[in-house]
Amino acid sequence: MERYVLTVTLNAAVDVAYTVPGFSPGGIHVAAAVRRVAGGKGNNVARVLARLGVRVAATGFAGGAAGRFIQDELRRAGVVPEYVEVAGESRTCYAFTDPETGVVTELRERGPELGPEDVARFKARYDRLLAGAELVTISGSVPPGVEPEIYRYLIERARSCQVRVVLDSSGQPLREALVARPYVVKPNRAELAGWAGRPLETEADVLEAARRMRTAGPEWVLVSLGADGALLVGPDGAGAWRAVPPQVAALNPVGSGDSAVAGLACGLVRGLGPEELLRQAVACGTANARTAGVADVDPAEVERLARRVRVEPV
Known part of the structure; x- marks a missing residue:
């Protein structure tokens, strides 16, 4: 049987994205466009993986009409839904993007x-x-009623089966999970600063915190820096790299971090080395920012952008 990437999204959602010119609090607005997708960070990862031609199954909790929508949308995207159905209603999250300013307001x-x-x-x-999994990605928040140690448990179970884990989380679930030694952790600058307990104002600050996080458990740490690219820190002796993306006109940055995780996961299952892994991750995140959708990248665009991503040792 062909193996697959397994994405875990414990707090899945219906993501509703509104494009609202001139959006401001307290006003009455008419949306120029509305998109509804199966959301939650791990489901974004799953959709991008499917677009990249990777076999992928998605699991987590799903409840009510929203849960059925999430599973149906994943099937349409080429993802195999393996959700545990629960009582209650899966959440809905809203993003309001003002195309005139690029500002995104979220309600979760x-x-x-x-x-x-x-x-x-x-x-x-x-x-x-x-x-049946050759790689697991674990993304996002822990839903109400679930202990924050759950990610630690999931990583330990995967390690016992010799399955690598890519983790994208924050707060206490992240701190608990590091002890279980995931293969890769992907914080953004704010999440890394939250873990480090101090602002990270310079690249040197980010690099020092990433190296400290790596010694706390994971083998690799990938720090996404938005339009500034990313830093990848490896085991002692492996080195560190920065990736600088090409300058592009960003239409919608929502989901770019999840797209980067998908690019990283795709590269891992295809056996890419560290520099090419980083290039693929940043190209996927950049490709997502160039689309009006969320986690809806064009593989040809990813390939074009990857050739323009500059990767260099730090």
């Missing part, structure tokens, strides 16, 4: 309250899915 629901029996059913599903 918390998600349904889950119980121990829901978590037990998910763990059983996850163990079954690990048998």
